[in-house]
Amino acid sequence: MPDPVLLLHGLGRTGLSMMPLARALRRAGFSPHVVDYPSRRRTVQALVEIVLAPRVNALLAGGAGREPAARVHFVTHSLGGVVVRAFAAGRYDRGRPLPEGSRAVMLAPPHGGSEVADALRARRPFPSVLGPALGQLGTDAASVPNALGDVRGIEAGVIAGTGTRLPFGRLFAGPHDGLVSVASAHAPGGLADAIVLPPSHSTIMWSSEVIRQTVQFLRAGRFDLA
Template sequence: MQLVMLHGLYMHHTIMRPLAAQLSNLGWQIEGFSYNSLAIDAGLLFERLSALSRPGEPQFLVGHSLGGVLARRYAEQMELPEGSRIVTLGSPHKGAAIARRLAQWKLEGVMGNAHQHGLLTNPNDHYQGSAELGSLAGNAGIGVGRLLLPNEESDTDGTVLVEETRLEGFHDHIILPHSHTSMLFSSEVARQTDLFLRQGRFQQPE
């Protein structure tokens, strides 16, 4: 089955290769997908994603960070085939406190136009999409977010707060002991991603 993977801010699809290799070993045919994360054209991006959908087959997507936010917005604005599923990894679906801090400092320009595509706020508190969505969060707490948000006490992967990865209407949510970047190298993240894409559920830690 084909799996499209979307990278996060400042990245290229090559950052997804370690996780892609593990998912390939689990039977997925990986479609590398790059986009300009600093100059996002959502309409064009969604058209490109839609063009990758195979007639009569569900569409499967994995998005890391901003890539997951865009994958969610894609599912909310387009009618995906029945049985489609999405896994987002460390994605700030409620907007990111770290992005709001940069905006407070008048530094939102360092995010290009990404702050206009869900990094600052999300106007809806409920997922509106046509595909089942599973959100995976990390709580290792290692990352630049600890420097920009030194007084933040909420669980975090070091960049995105765990609470920012939740929306009502998601099919499942799981927290694993990883940082925002380390989840892209984790065999457990690959296993949990594969489980959700195939079954619509994560395996919750005991």
């Protein structure tokens, strides 16, 4: 049975943004499942409990002619990485723990929060347009990603970007992808591996090199740095 891979898009995006990755994962022998979730209408906790946990639990339980999955992998963009990190750590009620060997590739996750979220979460119309998760992704110590601590419960690799197509450069003190800094993406301890590649935040999931590195990590637990 091919290992299932749940793909979670970023804040304000849809599952369509993850389709190129899903097609590549299918060609590589995985069983991709694109999760089109209401990123603009729910908190991180609700996304864990209502969206992610039921899907993972169903894959691990099997049934309806399916064998139980031996492990479950994830590929995430931006907010999706924080949701999976919270789930894997058992921060919220999730049901079954992830089996050993479950892996996640997180693309441009705001693991240390986002300076852009700091700037936008109190400015109209952004809170109403982007929803409650925007207010949870700041760089302050009480933000959801900073309160989670080290990555645990899953083998996680992070790919950060350095493309800067969005007009927020003045908010960052170091390299960034337009919305998330490299330092934030690589912030938590417990990562199995981390690399930096050129794409911007909004296009990182479509990069052929990002896709290649994603497949490599899911297979081996390490990126290809050769």
